[in-house]
Amino acid sequence: MSMTNAPVREPTDEPSEPAPEGAGGPGLEHREERARARRGLLIGLPSLVYLVLLFAVPLGIVLVYSFATRSRTGRTILGDWSLDAYGRLIDSLVLEIFLRSVWLAVVSTVICLVLAYPFAYYLATRSARSRAILLVLVMIPFWSNFLVRTYAWRVLLGSDGPLVGLLEGVGVEDLRLLFTPFAIVLGLVYGFLPFMILPLYASIERIDFSLVEAARDLYGTGWQAFRTVTWPLSRPGVIAGSILVFIPSFGAYVTPEILGGSKTTMLGSYVVRQFLSARDWPFGSALSFAILAVMLVAAMVYFRTGGKSL
């Protein structure tokens, strides 16, 4: 092979075959490959450093603490390793809080899904212009502080707030909205609805609507076409959205703290209490890892079902 028609390196994803001897210098393709890998590392380095320093290391510290013991005065004793903190996870109080957290997170997720699906569908079927406007509207709440917005609900739901007043006006008596599971679910749905809408929108928007027409053409009613085509094809979005709502709802701290009462403690608040008031760092760490485990399972469900379908 002469140098004039020497190997043109094709930008291919396939594994490149070893270059034949004497074709434009030995190992040219390998060097290219190594250079590409180096560039990749360079680009990824900042975020890698960030993740290791601020995520992996603290997580490791929490893990170490979860095996430590607590002294009577609330000091954490490192070196006296035990599994006591994990043993306490099956306390009935912890289980109650755990189940309540799962339950409220599931309810919030389902409500988000029911509210978000029609909207996401509507969004995905608009013209490009209306879509842009509607998407901005979905994201506008993010522009103001979450804490402030949650406090606003406290005013709205309070016993002298407009909602209670309105309901008492139509004859409902002794109504309490604030500091109830209802208030928590409301707050969670309010806070996390966009996390459901966006992945749903993304997956519905990708659906080829001629498939829906095909289903209608093949004697399906509108509902049947939805059930057999649109719904299964939007499932990746349903799963992604559900995970994105479930995980922060399950570990929520701000919302149950502000809108929930003492009888509706959720895991997030409980963990914080271990660190701040109970000064039981090992138990708080163990709780954190239990939450992490639940979330990992949720994420695995996602990658198992959503990841591989389509």
Add this chain to the structure above:
Amino acid sequence: MTGTETHVPAGRDRRPDPLDDGSGVAAVALREVTKRFPGAGRKGGDDEVIAVDGVQLDIADGEFFSLLGPSGCGKTTTLRLIGGFEFPTAGSVRIFGDEMALEPPNKRPVNTVFQSYALFPHMTIEDNVGFGLKMQGVEHDERTQRVAEMIELVQLGGREKRRPRQLSGGQQQRVALARALVNHPKVLLLDEPLGALDLKLRQTMQLELKQLQERVGITFVYVTHDQDEALTMSDRIGVMDGGRVLQVGSPKDIYDRPRTRFVADFIGDSNFLALTIDTSGAAHLPDGSMVRVDGDHAAGSTVTAALRPESIGLHGHDVPHRDDLDTLDAEVERVTYLGKARAYQVRTAGTGGAVRLDVRQGNAPGSQHFEVGEQVRARWMPDSLTVLDD
């Protein structure tokens, strides 16, 4: 005629024109069908698009009917109006006599083969083909049997459990056909079903489709922008442009007797000749030479006639005149080698203006060839000159 390169097999126009014979009800009858789409701008703005404009069409039972036209001519919208994916702004859509203009697709006895096939990606081939039967509530056993038969018919046996993605383009196309035909529709609508295939496969599939249609005897309404496809497969063709049906006829009709300039130009190539009719009714070219034309035309009027490049024979300047042929003497201006043919541009030198003709001459052994500057004699049969309506 020498060097004729016609797309039209003989005996194509065997079926009677359903508009003329009163017997039997049309498979599809469109009456004054109009479809307007709102424009991109404000509601009620004047930028709305008239996709289909007062279309009248009768498609006979068992016919292979093609809607042919450039993109944006309204052919796909017309098909979608028949399928029920669009509702007409005005007019009537009857399928075997039943008014269907406002019925949803699932209430119509028609099925569609979509342009990109629209196979359900999350279902197996079997489930794709059986979808329509399932929706209609056909019993499991009968369904299984009919699906199996249909998969066999389109030669996809052994691939029942695969997903559409695992099949080639041609195979996906067959699945789309099977999925529609298994329902025994009264009319099958096909929206450029071969557009995504490469040339060789497309030609094979054209033949297969035509044979399949003859075997199942179902009315096919076929949308295409490919004139060869339409000419090869159709019993009749409706040529569309600007939302209107310009001409309906057999492929031979359409090709040999185009009624408008658009049809003559869109299907094949044409020379457009400006003819002046003198007081005795004879037609003259701008260069003064006289040609024979069909029909009576008002004295002193000007008409346009179309003449196919391949209908013209080129000969040496000394070839004798023949009474049955019209003749023009000309000089070769340009020669282009096309492989299977040569394209000539020749120019007459008459008293008035010059006339330029495009001539297509086949490359069969023994056929005469000419060089630029040679004097030639162009001849054609008078009936291959078609006077246009516009």
